[in-house]
Amino acid sequence: MSVMLQEIYQQPEAAAVVLEKENASVTALVHELKRRSIQHVIIAARGTSDNAAVYARYLLEIVCGIPVTLAAPSVFTLYGASMQLHHTLVIGISQSGQATDVIQTLSAARAGGALTACITNVPGAPLLEVSDFAMLCRAGEERAVAATKTYTSTLLLIAMLAAHWSNHIGLQQQLQSLPVMYHAMLTLDEQVACCVERYRYMQDCAVLARGVNLATALETALKMTETSYLIAKPYSGADFLHGPIAMVSEGFPVFLFMPNGPTLPGMLELGLKLRERAAEMIVVSRDSSALELARTPIAIPIEVSELLSPLLYIVPGQLWACHLAVARGADPDKPRGLSKVTLTR
């Protein structure tokens, strides 16, 4: 069993630990956010952490009504910009807590008057030194280069932050069921391991979702690119119609994440357009019309609110990337030329 697959299986436990141990740090941060009347959030992150940031931007805007900016670290690190950031929270996300440009961004933001916070898996990491508040992933050491459990722990911390900041009791309650729901999602393992065989020689594909699950599309595509060296292009289903759909010819493989909720009607419409082009669809959904579009349907075994669905819908994406690598003769634990910590000049 690859380390990556072992770590995918550690997600129920990681979720349980975060729910138990990080409630206090999240509520302490929320207390300060309210005290300082924070009106804007900036998030600095790279790679997988940046995909988590995409989830944060949707969730905080939708649930808390707070506009969220994904930082372009080079604005600070290369161009040396200075910004007035009072009433702004800047969150740095880095699994290792070592991402140099994320640290520099937080440091520059602090100089501009911002409140700073971080999400990291490594207590004592350098990122904590520039952070007024810290939230820990508590996922245990992550050994696989392709991050899985730290990604979902990060999403969980973001969901806890949004739920507490907005006093959204419904979300807070649903979060408690996450460990059980992760166990249910892992029952998809065998099916996914079998499905990937058909895609042994796939050269490229598109991965589509809308709204909060744009993060899921981005992260699934990144996992596939990292472990299987294929060209997986992630898109918002809306942006895909503005040009990129031109790449779809007969048999072109397209992944679609289609949870129930406000994004489903648009995704179904997109699915019909893809069917007209005879695309080969892999659909992750609980909706029967969505699953019927697929050559390879992956039926989600649980009910979850759409706002929290990215925490769970990524699991088949992770399993897919891991098993596909094996099917293609690659080692998911040893991606060609990648290291666990990437430093940006």
Added chain:
Amino acid sequence: MSVMLQEIYQQPEAAAVVLEKENASVTALVHELKRRSIQHVIIAARGTSDNAAVYARYLLEIVCGIPVTLAAPSVFTLYGASMQLHHTLVIGISQSGQATDVIQTLSAARAGGALTACITNVPGAPLLEVSDFAMLCRAGEERAVAATKTYTSTLLLIAMLAAHWSNHIGLQQQLQSLPVMYHAMLTLDEQVACCVERYRYMQDCAVLARGVNLATALETALKMTETSYLIAKPYSGADFLHGPIAMVSEGFPVFLFMPNGPTLPGMLELGLKLRERAAEMIVVSRDSSALELARTPIAIPIEVSELLSPLLYIVPGQLWACHLAVARGADPDKPRGLSKVTLTR
């Protein structure tokens, strides 16, 4: 001569008209921005316009010190979020002025107290009805589905806005030379038309840049995907090292935009890493070390400040997409399954 190529050639004139006729509308907007102490900008756009928005976010943050958020329209259109947006400017960009989700975003932002403005090529378009201020591309009707002249006109309006808002006299002066510099860039046409032959059977490629030219990478990749149906993946050079570089094996084609300026050292380092992997590099630059990395060097014939380079460096990208389509037997004016105006549900 394709319509797309004709429109690429209309860019010097479009720039001259914008500089002459839109100065008044830009300064009127800036007056209001200062009067209302605007502290945050949100931009709503799709497709090519969204790539222009990426340029805007870098430039306004770097030059004006104002944080910029690229809107996720679905936050308003599908999730119905409401935000407090006093002291916020929301800019909608749509060549046609008809993009429904951009219009809805501006309308929702207005309800939240925001000042609204738009950039469009069509006077009288519906987008103007929800905009307190309007800036016009004045590029003449754009007939090719793949937008070119409206993209550069939009970048120019953004640069004028940043230069006036920050009272940056140097930038304001340089902008006056743009029409002449566009003419110089168009002298690359013949060379590009010749170079693309080698890439007749290219199946996929990556397109890389950093900082302000991330917009150039995104737009070049989008043009190639639209007109030539290949999988062109754009990345920030920094993000590329966090995983996606795994896709690069011997001979894998990679475009690099490498203007002089603060992003050059990092891009050169990236170029050396790509050379270790024996990637095939197409380099757009004025720097000799950068050009030496390339199998296909494209030497830029003009000196331009890095902050304005995206307005000009996109020209070889546009020419490349246009000629490559022809070399591959496609018609750049008739992208498969795309229409000029895309409406998002």
